[in-house]
Each structure stands twice: as structure tokens, then as C-alpha cells.
Amino acid sequence: MITLTIDKTTIQVAKGTSVLDAAKQAGVDIPTLCRHEDLTPLGTCGMCMVDIDGFKDLQRACITEAVEGMQVQTNTPQLRKLRRGLLELVLATHPDDCLQCIKHGSCELQKLADRFEIRTLRYDKYTRGLPLDRTAAGIVRDMNKCIGCGRCVSVCHEVQSVKAIDFMGRGSDTIISPGYGVSMGSSVCVNCGQCIVYCPTGALYEKEMIDEVWEALDDPKKVVVAQVAPAVRVALGEEFGMAPGSLVIGKIYSALRSLGIDYIFDTNFSADLTILEEGTELLERLSSGGTLPLITSCSPGWIKFGETYYPELLDHVSTCKSPQQMLGTIIKTYFAKTHTIDPENIVSLSIMPCTAKKFEAARPEMNDSGYQDVDYVLTTRELARMIRQAGLQFKSIQEENPDPVLSQYTGAATIFGASGGVMEAAIRSAYELKTQKTLGSLDFTDLRGIEGIKKASVDIEGTEVRVAVSNGLSNARKLLNIVAEAKERGEMPFHFIEIMACRGGCIGGGGQPLENTLAKRAQRIEGLYAEDKNLPIRKSHENAEVLGLYKEFLQKPGSEISHHLLHTHYTAR
Amino acid sequence: MNQTDLFLRFKNLSPNIDDYLNENGYSGLRTALTLTSAQIIEKIEKARLLGRGGAGFPTAIKWKASTGKTPSYIVCNADEGEPGTFKDRFIMTHSPHMMIEGMVIAAYAVKATKGYIYIRGEYPEIASNLENSLLEAEQRGYLGKNITKDFSFSIEIIKGGGSYVVGDETALLNSLMGNRGIPWNKPPFPAEKGLWEQPTYINNVETLACVSLILQYGSDWFRSIGTPESPGPKLYCISGKVQSPGVYEAPMGSTVRDLISLAGGVIGTLKAIQIGGTAGPIYPSEALDFHLDFKSMSSKGGILGSGAIVVMNTDTSMAEVLEVEMRFFAEESCGKCFPCRYGTRQLSFMANNIVLGKGKRDFLELMEETADIMKGSSFCPFGKSVEMPVKSVLNNFSGELHALIRQNDYIREVQI
Numbered sequence A: 001m002i003t004l005t006i007d008k009t010t011i012q013v014a015k016g017t018s019v020l021d022a023a024k025q026a027g028v029d030i031p032t033l034c035r036h037e038d039l040t041p042l043g044t045c046g047m048c049m050v051d052i053d054g055f056k057d058l059q060r061a062c063i064t065e066a067v068e069g070m071q072v073q074t075n076t077p078q079l080r081k082l083r084r085g086l087l088e089l090v091l092a093t094h095p096d097d098c099l100q101c102i103k104h105g106s107c108e109l110q111k112l113a114d115r116f117e118i119r120t121l122r123y124d125k126y127t128r129g130l131p132l133d134r135t136a137a138g139i140v141r142d143m144n145k146c147i148g149c150g151r152c153v154s155v156c157h158e159v160q161s162v163k164a165i166d167f168m169g170r171g172s173d174t175i176i177s178p179g180y181g182v183s184m185g186s187s188v189c190v191n192c193g194q195c196i197v198y199c200p201t202g203a204l205y206e207k208e209m210i211d212e213v214w215e216a217l218d219d220p221k222k223v224v225v226a227q228v229a230p231a232v233r234v235a236l237g238e239e240f241g242m243a244p245g246s247l248v249i250g251k252i253y254s255a256l257r258s259l260g261i262d263y264i265f266d267t268n269f270s271a272d273l274t275i276l277e278e279g280t281e282l283l284e285r286l287s288s289g290g291t292l293p294l295i296t297s298c299s300p301g302w303i304k305f306g307e308t309y310y311p312e313l314l315d316h317v318s319t320c321k322s323p324q325q326m327l328g329t330i331i332k333t334y335f336a337k338t339h340t341i342d343p344e345n346i347v348s349l350s351i352m353p354c355t356a357k358k359f360e361a362a363r364p365e366m367n368d369s370g371y372q373d374v375d376y377v378l379t380t381r382e383l384a385r386m387i388r389q390a391g392l393q394f395k396s397i398q399e400e401n402p403d404p405v406l407s408q409y410t411g412a413a414t415i416f417g418a419s420g421g422v423m424e425a426a427i428r429s430a431y432e433l434k435t436q437k438t439l440g441s442l443d444f445t446d447l448r449g450i451e452g453i454k455k456a457s458v459d460i461e462g463t464e465v466r467v468a469v470s471n472g473l474s475n476a477r478k479l480l481n482i483v484a485e486a487k488e489r490g491e492m493p494f495h496f497i498e499i500m501a502c503r504g505g506c507i508g509g510g511g512q513p514l515e516n517t518l519a520k521r522a523q524r525i526e527g528l529y530a531e532d533k534n535l536p537i538r539k540s541h542e543n544a545e546v547l548g549l550y551k552e553f554l555q556k557p558g559s560e561i562s563h564h565l566l567h568t569h570y571t572a573r
Numbered sequence B: 001m002n003q004t005d006l007f008l009r010f011k012n013l014s015p016n017i018d019d020y021l022n023e024n025g026y027s028g029l030r031t032a033l034t035l036t037s038a039q040i041i042e043k044i045e046k047a048r049l050l051g052r053g054g055a056g057f058p059t060a061i062k063w064k065a066s067t068g069k070t071p072s073y074i075v076c077n078a079d080e081g082e083p084g085t086f087k088d089r090f091i092m093t094h095s096p097h098m099m100i101e102g103m104v105i106a107a108y109a110v111k112a113t114k115g116y117i118y119i120r121g122e123y124p125e126i127a128s129n130l131e132n133s134l135l136e137a138e139q140r141g142y143l144g145k146n147i148t149k150d151f152s153f154s155i156e157i158i159k160g161g162g163s164y165v166v167g168d169e170t171a172l173l174n175s176l177m178g179n180r181g182i183p184w185n186k187p188p189f190p191a192e193k194g195l196w197e198q199p200t201y202i203n204n205v206e207t208l209a210c211v212s213l214i215l216q217y218g219s220d221w222f223r224s225i226g227t228p229e230s231p232g233p234k235l236y237c238i239s240g241k242v243q244s245p246g247v248y249e250a251p252m253g254s255t256v257r258d259l260i261s262l263a264g265g266v267i268g269t270l271k272a273i274q275i276g277g278t279a280g281p282i283y284p285s286e287a288l289d290f291h292l293d294f295k296s297m298s299s300k301g302g303i304l305g306s307g308a309i310v311v312m313n314t315d316t317s318m319a320e321v322l323e324v325e326m327r328f329f330a331e332e333s334c335g336k337c338f339p340c341r342y343g344t345r346q347l348s349f350m351a352n353n354i355v356l357g358k359g360k361r362d363f364l365e366l367m368e369e370t371a372d373i374m375k376g377s378s379f380c381p382f383g384k385s386v387e388m389p390v391k392s393v394l395n396n397f398s399g400e401l402h403a404l405i406r407q408n409d410y411i412r413e414v415q416i
Helices: A018-026 A076-093 A106-115 A151-159 A193-198 A211-220 A230-234 A236-240 A250-261 A267-288 A300-309 A311-316 A323-338 A356-361 A381-391 A413-416 A421-435 A472-486 A518-534 A545-553 A560-566 B008-012 B017-022 B027-032 B038-048 B058-065 B087-094 B098-111 B124-141 B169-176 B204-216 B221-222 B254-261 B285-289 B294-299 B318-332 B338-355 B362-378 B382-387 B389-398 B396-415
Strands: A003-004 A009-013 A049-052 A069-075 A140-141 A167-170 A176-180 A204-206 A221-230 A263-266 A346-351 A376-379 A453-460 A463-471 A496-502 B073-078 B113-120 B143-149 B149-159 B199-204 B233-240 B246-251 B271-277 B283-285 B308-313
Touching: A003 A018, A018 A049, A018 A069, A049 A076, A069 A346, A076 B294, A106 B254, A106 B285, A151 A167, A167 B038, A176 A323, A193 A204, A204 A518, A204 B389, A211 A221, A211 A376, A211 A381, A211 B271, A221 A323, A230 A236, A230 A250, A230 A267, A230 A381, A230 A413, A230 A518, A236 A250, A236 A381, A250 A263, A250 A381, A263 A267, A263 B246, A267 A323, A267 A413, A267 A421, A267 A453, A267 A560, A267 B113, A267 B271, A300 A311, A300 A356, A300 A472, A300 A496, A311 A472, A311 B073, A311 B382, A323 A346, A323 A356, A323 A545, A323 A560, A346 A356, A346 A381, A376 A381, A376 A421, A376 B318, A413 A518, A421 A453, A421 A496, A421 B058, A453 A472, A463 B017, A463 B221, A472 A496, A545 A560, A545 B338, B008 B246, B027 B098, B038 B058, B038 B098, B038 B204, B058 B098, B058 B199, B058 B233, B058 B382, B073 B098, B073 B169, B073 B204, B087 B098, B087 B124, B087 B204, B087 B233, B098 B124, B098 B199, B098 B233, B113 B124, B113 B169, B124 B149, B124 B254, B149 B396, B169 B199, B169 B308, B199 B204, B204 B233, B246 B254, B254 B285, B254 B308, B283 B285, B283 B389, B318 B338, B318 B389, B318 B396, B338 B382, B338 B396, B362 B382, B362 B389, B362 B396, B382 B389, B389 B396
Parallel strands: A003 A069, A221 A263, A221 A346, A346 A376, A463 A496, B073 B113, B073 B199, B113 B149, B233 B308
Antiparallel strands: A003 A009, A049 A069, A140 A204, A167 A176, A453 A463, B143 B149, B233 B246, B271 B283, B271 B308
16 A cells, blocks of 8 residues: 555555546545546546646646655646646637537536636637538547547547547647548447547537437327337436436336337347347257357447458357347337238337447348338437436336337346346356256356456356357457467367457447446446346246247247348448 | 867768778777677766757666667667757768667667667658668678677668657657657656567667767767766757858857857847757847756756757847747647647747737737646647747747737727
């Protein structure tokens, strides 16, 4: 431990702690615009300058390590003047349209401007007049509002290893852009939206579809059908002041009904369906010498990443569509048929924690029902906005049930929202279906949690099945490199791999409530496992509605019709 | 040995290796190869060689960080981007082998395996001539494989892309590795983790040339030139309103007056002198008596920097000088940190408006405050250094700026 003094408080902190974090422990919130607790400190903004005894110059608290006996001043007249001046410099470049801004109220620049009472601007006001980039399926970029802190670059490079964006230009012309200034839509961006959740201002946000959804709801000819992803149910409450991890699925069903949605289903239903399809695919590949390891295909950010960076491994990726797309297809085929609704009039809406789902829904091959399988994807944040616009008091709203037949789900489905959940759900079913024995414990705790790469092995009838799980695409890259290198040597380190694009899994998706920190993600994960534990059925193959769907419509997992409707293919990019 | 033409003697010789060898060239390296690393570093330390790139950091301290870890690299900083500075160009044009010899000695001392000359992109001709010099050195066995039984060292030339900030060592290393030319936070220092996370030692062209001289003629000889704290010869670059602008050699600690008279004196009446490059203060004529060495200049609140001296006479408008400087800083800021990225832009805007007759009375105060913000919170020395030229113009020539603003106020009122 290290003892140091922050202003008048003497505290002990662990070795390696930054002065900024030490100050936080001493109860002092040093302002910053570029530092984020989840990311490598960047040191770009200069807001966190502090005065440390023995140093000639002021130091950046975020990149200065606390050392024994350090005396730190955080609130001197010089520092106050400097911070206000810096904020003025930034605000001089920033459009003054806070009231129209999507980040109004959650913008970190706005909060600091308020905290330091910037009431006048002495500097020349200039904005850059850059066009909005709306070319990506899930992400809008408004570089006029970019303060160039570099967090998006940091998360895109270090956490995701996608490297879609980087700094370009110099001085005040510095801009963050895809390589060679191409548009986001034609870049290698995978639409994961992690840049959005780490952006302090309104420079990056989801491509909203709220207006289109209201329009569909107002159209008497349209039958609007909604599905809700696993990760939304433990996060939406945050938008209404509830703790991260609070399970609010009953309130969501109720709110959707109040908004005028005609039929409410649950993506968890199709998560169970996915397990039956993907589990069957795994068992088939295991027994028939198919391509292994099999890699999950639920995460559309990962799919585009794989298509871009690992085209040679695409035959490892499960042909199963994601739960969103499976349910979308079923809605416009089975549901339309049984309810005698013309699929033409169905508007299929999904509520997702994810911006890449918008990209996935728009993929040209996602039309096996004869129509675009999913019409609109709303993020968790967008649903919250619709609920607010309708004036619904979400916190006190009565819980309701979804509509039957495509909404029942098991504990195995709900944990799809957490990294390791798909794998755990698959093992629960694969084991029991293959061995016809009942698992003693359903909890595969080795596979849970926010750690980047997790490994385990399961004994299925004398066969050791080795599995691995990764979250965050840089971890996927590590895992895939291991697979690719082993493949060259003719080895197979794993049989089955789960890959989720975002840290922590879907609960950390680019569409989730802000601020989307790793600490909050961990709480959301707890919420999902708590629900799993409390559900009466925790294995996908025991989902009565899913089994009913097979009986009435799909015949059996992996059947011809299943293959036609529930499976897909990939394109090397 | 004439002590004022250690560099200048090559002016009338060819840059070929034979001319250099005739001038005792490579005898320093031959001596070095008979010594241990520690002995060489001791010689450099005893000579009190201070880095000639601008910061004046003791060369021996840099080299002492060597742990023998391999691979490790020597980088010659030949990105001579400081306005008014052209001394490294002189060395590389007239006595490239003096620099190459120093580099090989440095490599031997810190056990480096590979060297890079990072030369500014605007010196393409020098870069291609250097290739020839490297070939010559290799043919004579001073460079390349098996310089001794267990010492091999090769040098590669890398051309810069024209950014000023890459003169900063960490930004230079980023650029050399193919990254964006922006500085990184030290620690880690390059001597611990530099190029590709390996130990890297960066020295300026003139510093390395001085290393050759020290090994050729000895530490005591070197210290007999210049001042006790800043010994050795120095190349100064005199430009602006003097009769014969150019590179001049004089011992460390010579006065500004000495140098200006070497350059044939001022054209017209002296008004201001900028010392140390764009980042140095702009002094009124009293600076004529300043001694040009690291210690004396820092005691005057200035810098020796690269040894650039820009002379201005009474025809020069200080508002225009300020405008040109601020525009330079705004264009060359790498954009990494907020204070520099936005501060340089606003300073340039204000200076430009003063010149255009649109200056406002509170500009001068705001410029000073902006310079303070930049000094206090810029990430690298580039942004911090803006304070010196801004404040020195505001302090030393405020009357002129005020008059310009007042005059414009008056003109505006009359026009209304």
C-alpha cells in the first residue's frame, strides 16, 4: 500500500493506482473528459491536471502513478482557471444545440460545463460543418460534436481490435474517421456500438427507428409484433432509475402493450430454439467428423468481424441464424399462418441491447419468410425513449405476460444475454440429449463472468468436449488465432466456441443504457443468472412451446424446413 | 587545432570519406573500439556533452540506461524541423561521416544492433547522398557486418512525412514505426521501451558529431571549449535581417552580439531577436549581450534550443511576427491533446485578426491566458513551449500591439 495526501486527506491506496483514482478514493472527483474507468488512460483532455509537490510542471492525474508520500493539490486557483479555460476552448468548437441533442442530460461535456459554470465564451466560436455520417446500419456519426478524446478509437482498437476508426488530420483539424476518410458504412466497422457507449458527447449514437415504429403502430392495417432480447430485461430499468440487473421483463411486456404492440413475444423463446438447432448441429459435427470447433453465430458484430478478418474460418461458424432472426422468420411464416394474417401486413419489431442487430436485420439474405424477416430493431435506449414519450410510469407499471406460443422460455435462454450463457445452455441440452441422463448441477460457473476468455471441458459419454468462450472482439481474435494456428498443425484445441462481440456479452451491447461500464455489466449479468436460478425450467429442450413448434411446424431440429427457415450462410468480406 | 572551425573546416571539402579520413576522421571510432562501453560513456560524461537537439539533456545519462538488452536501437534525429534551424543540414551535407562515426560509436557504447537516421522529408537530396556515405563507410569497414569480431551495426535511412512534432523523440519513434506521429507519455522512456518496445537511444545529428570529436580529441580538449557547464563547439543558425545569414560556428557561451557580427551585422536598426527557434522567446535588443549556452539562456527565462537566432529590424511588425508564429503552431500541432489542439487555433485566430485590423481589446489578455493554459496542460513540450513566444511578444512589444488595436478601434469609429 502507498500513503499519499490529496488536498487535506491522507489515504492509502494500492500500488499502481493513478492519482486520479486515488483522489476518487479520497472523495475528490477530479474532472476529466477523456478518462474512462474501463479503458487505458489517454491523457488527451488535460482537465485532470493536478499540482504535485516536487514537480515543476502540473501533472495529469490520470496517467500519473501515486507514489509514497506524494502531496497532491487538486483545487488551486491556477487549476480552477485552467479547467475553466480548457472547457471554454472545447465549447468554442461545439455546436450549441444541446436541446436537440440525443445525449442531452447524459453528455459528459454538458455536465462539466454546468459544474464549472461556463456562462460566457470569450473565444471565437466555430463549428466544422461536417455532414452526418448515417451510412452504417446501426451507428450515426456527427463529428461536429466530437471532442476528439479518443475513447472510441481506444475501444475500437484495444477492446474490439476492429480498428474501423482512427485519428486523422492535425491540430484543430484533427478528426476521427474510418481509414482514408471512407464512410462508416463502407468501413470494416461491425456496428457493435461500443464507440457509442464510451463517447462522452453526442458525436456517436444509434440509428434511431422510433419514428418508423410509431408510424407502424398508427397504421390500422399493420399488425405489429415485438420480441424482446434477453439482455434488455436486466438493463431497461436503469433508464428509469432502477439498479442495474433489476429484472423488469413483466413491465416491458406491459409497456409494449400500452404502446400499442399487437403481439408480444420473447427472443428468449427463440434462444431455446437456437439451442436445439445449434446443439443438434454440434452433435452432428461431433459424430460425423464435421468441421470443428463449431463457433456460435448469435452475435452479429462477431459475424461481420469473422467475415472481415477470418474468412478462412467461416465454415466453423454455426449456420444457425441468431435468435432474433429465427423468431423473425417464424413470425412471418408460422405465426402468420396460424393467425391467418398476411405477412405483408406484419411489422416485426425487435427490442435489442445491440446496434449490430440493426445491421443483421438488414442483411439481404435475412428474408427466408419471403419478406424482410425483422423490420425494425430498437435498442434498449430507444424503447426507453418511446416509453417516456408515451408518458408511461415505467417504475410503477403493472407486470403483465407476453402472448402465448412464441414466448415461453427457460433459464437456459435468459442467460444468452451474458458471456458464456449460450455455451452453458448448449451444454445443458447437448449433455442430456446425447446421454439421456439428467445433469446433477446445471451451473457451469467456469464459463460465467466478465473475464475475456474462459475455458472448460465436459465429459459427454466418455468424450471430453473442450469448450471456450470469449467476449470483446480482441479476445475473439486471440482465440481464433489459437484455432487457426492449431489448425495448421492439424490440431483441434476446442470442439465448441462461443463468441460475443461485446465485453460481458449482450448485456454490454452498444444499445444498452448509459453509462455502460464494466461494473454495471457485471450487475446485469448477476440479474440474468438470478432469473435463470428462479425459473422452473432451465433447459432448452424442456421448453414445451418450442417442442410444440417442432411438432406442429418444424418437424425436428435440423429438418429440411428448419434448415430453410432457421439457418443461413456467410460472406467473406 | 583551430577551435572555431571544427565543423566549418568541411565546408570547402567534399563529403567523401577520403576527405573525412584526411581530417582525422574515424580515428574516434578506432579509439572507441579499443575501449569498453563503460569507458566510452565515461569519456562522454567527462566531456559533459549536452544534447544539441534543443533540450540540452546530458548524452551520457541517456546512454547509461543501457542494460545490454537486445535488440536495441540508435536513432539519429535528423528531423530538423525547427524554423530558422539548418545546422544539421550543414553537417549532413558537408561532413556526413562525422555523424555516422558518432552513431557507430554510440551503438558500440550502448550495444545497439541497428541504427536509423530519421531525416526530414524536405531533405530528399541529403537523404540520397547519405545512402552513398553509408555505403562508403561500409566499404571501409566502419559500418555493417563485423566492424570488430563481435560488433556489427547497420544503419537505415527513414524519411519523415513533414510534421514538426515528430522532432519530439517519442513522436519520432511512433512515426518511425509507421504509426501516427504523436508523442507518448514518459515513462516508459525510450531507453527502456522505445522502438518495438526495445531499448532505443535517440540523439541529434550535431550531438553525434560531437561524440566523434570527443573520441577523436579527448574529453579534456572538448571541455576546454565553451563554458564549464555547457562545453564544446556549437553551430548557430543566424537568419533574418543580417547581412550574411547562414550557419556559424562558435564556442558555447558566445554572445548574441558575437554571432550577429559573424553574420555581418544587422541590416537597418535592430528591433528584436528570437533565440532557440519558434518556441523561444522574442527579446528586445538587450538580448545582444546574452550568452548562448544552455545555462545562461535558461537563466534568462529562455532556451538555447537548437541554436537558431532570428534577427528582426525596425521594419518588422511584431503583430505579423506573432501571427506567423501562431499560424505555424496551429498548423503543426499534432492534435493529440485538447489545450494544444484548440489553444493554437484560437491564438492563431486572435493574432490573425489583430493583423487584419479586427483585433479586440481583450485579445491580449485572452492570448496570455490561453498561453498559460497551454503551458499548464499540454501533453508534450510543443504545446507547453507556445507560452514563451506569445508572452515575450505581449510583454516586450505590447505597446505596438495595443496601438494597432486602438488604431483599428479609431478607424472603425470613423467609418461608422
